[in-house]
Amino acid sequence: MGKAFPEKLLICEHCDTVYRRRVLERGEVARCALCAAELERYHLLSVNAMLALILTAAIVFVQANLWPIVTLGLSGQHSSTTLWGVILAMWREHSQVVSVLVAATLFFFPLLKMSLLGWLLWFARGGRRAPGFVPLMVILHRLGPWTMSEVFVLGALVAIVKAHTYFDVTADPGIYAYAALTLLITIFAGVDLRQLWDEDLEPAA
Amino acid sequence: MSALPRAAELGLIACTVCGLVCRNVPGDAQLDGDGVDDAMACPRCASTLRRRKPDSFARTWALLIAAFLMYIPANVLPIMRTASLNDIDDNTIISGVVELWRAGSPNLAVIVFTASIVVPVLKFLALSVLLVSSQRGSGWARLQRAKLYRLVELIGYWSMLDVFVVALLTALVRFSVLSLVEPLPGVIFFGLTVVLTMFASMSFDPRLIWDGKDSDD
Numbered sequence: 001m002g003k004a005f006p007e008k009l010l011i012c013e014h015c016d017t018v019y020r021r022r023v024l025e026r027g028e029v030a031r032c033a034l035c036a037a038e039l040e041r042y043h044l045l046s047v048n049a050m051l052a053l054i055l056t057a058a059i060v061f062v063q064a065n066l067w068p069i070v071t072l073g074l075s076g077q078h079s080s081t082t083l084w085g086v087i088l089a090m091w092r093e094h095s096q097v098v099s100v101l102v103a104a105t106l107f108f109f110p111l112l113k114m115s116l117l118g119w120l121l122w123f124a125r126g127g128r129r130a131p132g133f134v135p136l137m138v139i140l141h142r143l144g145p146w147t148m149s150e151v152f153v154l155g156a157l158v159a160i161v162k163a164h165t166y167f168d169v170t171a172d173p174g175i176y177a178y179a180a181l182t183l184l185i186t187i188f189a190g191v192d193l194r195q196l197w198d199e200d201l202e203p204a205a
Numbered sequence: 206m207s208a209l210p211r212a213a214e215l216g217l218i219a220c221t222v223c224g225l226v227c228r229n230v231p232g233d234a235q236l237d238g239d240g241v242d243d244a245m246a247c248p249r250c251a252s253t254l255r256r257r258k259p260d261s262f263a264r265t266w267a268l269l270i271a272a273f274l275m276y277i278p279a280n281v282l283p284i285m286r287t288a289s290l291n292d293i294d295d296n297t298i299i300s301g302v303v304e305l306w307r308a309g310s311p312n313l314a315v316i317v318f319t320a321s322i323v324v325p326v327l328k329f330l331a332l333s334v335l336l337v338s339s340q341r342g343s344g345w346a347r348l349q350r351a352k353l354y355r356l357v358e359l360i361g362y363w364s365m366l367d368v369f370v371v372a373l374l375t376a377l378v379r380f381s382v383l384s385l386v387e388p389l390p391g392v393i394f395f396g397l398t399v400v401l402t403m404f405a406s407m408s409f410d411p412r413l414i415w416d417g418k419d420s421d422d
Contacts, residue, residue, distance in 0.1 A: 015351065017213050035414075077383070079378070084374040095392060145362050151363055159369075159373040160307065162374065197249060
């Protein structure tokens with residue numbers, strides 16, 4: 001087994017340079033002197049604040065999925081869709097690959113990410129490691145860039161502008177929920193989840 | 206010899222999953238820096254510790270070439286059909302951008318052009334340059350190359366934009382004979398291109414840019 005030095009040293013993941021770790025002050029960001037990659041930043045959000053953000057995101061996510069996103073009107077007829085309407089439509093139209101991509105990146109992965117974070121943070125809040133902490137943290141790391149809700153918001157905007165030439169377009173609550181979700185994701189983007197490894201948590205009972 | 210010590214010189218290894226700094230104990234595993242069979246588990250998260258991502262050059266090349274092969278039909282084939290009473294119109298990625306420009310949204314046209322054309326092309330070029338220069342152990346513009354890699358990682362997934370637009374329009378434009386939108390095979394190829402380029406940039410190891418640095422200093 002390798003021997004660990006969890007607190008003292010830090011290695012830049014972009015160039016393998018070794019640094020002695022230092023406690024960061026509010027607003028400070030440690031950058032690699034060789035390759036300028038970010039090493040670590042001050043944890044602005046406490047565990048409680050992160051949990052609050054995740055719960056908010058979960059509520060907004062439910063709304064973004066339940067409510068229709070946008071409605072089109074053409075000579076008295078109306079047509080609207082939710083995210084699952086999109087997924088099923090692509091499946092029916094012989095684009096199952098796209099359907100699976102959309103379902104994974106816009107529904108299952110974001111859902112998984114929020115559930116995992118909620119679970120881990122809920123226990124971290126009580127100073128404990130959640131049951132399954134290690135494998136769940138690894139899954140969270142692997143999810144990486146595969147959640148794409150923010151791209152979908154821009155896509156919806158483009159679709160609305162394209163449809164606007166031929167149809168009456170009405171924005172539905174779903175699109176606002178998505179916009180709020182994007183905002184929350186942006187706030188959360190600055191959070192380095194690895195800090196949970198370093199929190200001094202008691203092992204799960 | 207640079208003033209900044211690198212992990213390999215100190216006999217240290219960073220876990221790529223949890224970031225833990227570990228010492229490789231000689232005799233425990235073949236952690237001699239040759240990148241072969243470096244099987245040792247991180248004591249914190251149990252992931253395999255490796256000096257470098259395995260077969261980084263070969264895997265990245267393979268995924269990049271596969272992505273490029275998908276990118277050709279993605280651009281040549283139409284991605285979406287719009288059908289109305291007396292008109293059937295097949296759109297390619299580029300014709301969609303042109304239409305958006307004409308429809309009076311040049312800003313959005315620029316965004317879609319960037320996400321669908323500029324970003325994938327940038328990824329192909331950037332990763333090829335990174336691969337070739339790192340394979341040669343080149344010392345040229347290392348800092349800029351490191352930044353280029355991080356840019357590619359950051360913007361890569363925004364290319365999915367056009368796929369989502371087609372999917373949303375397909376679900377929305379359902380007015381039986383009056384007006385219909387159907388996805389066409391181009392969009393599948395485009396989706397696969399995006400996924401493959403994301404895997405390609407993930408399998409490239411940016412630490413390879415800096416390997417061999419001390420021999421030029």
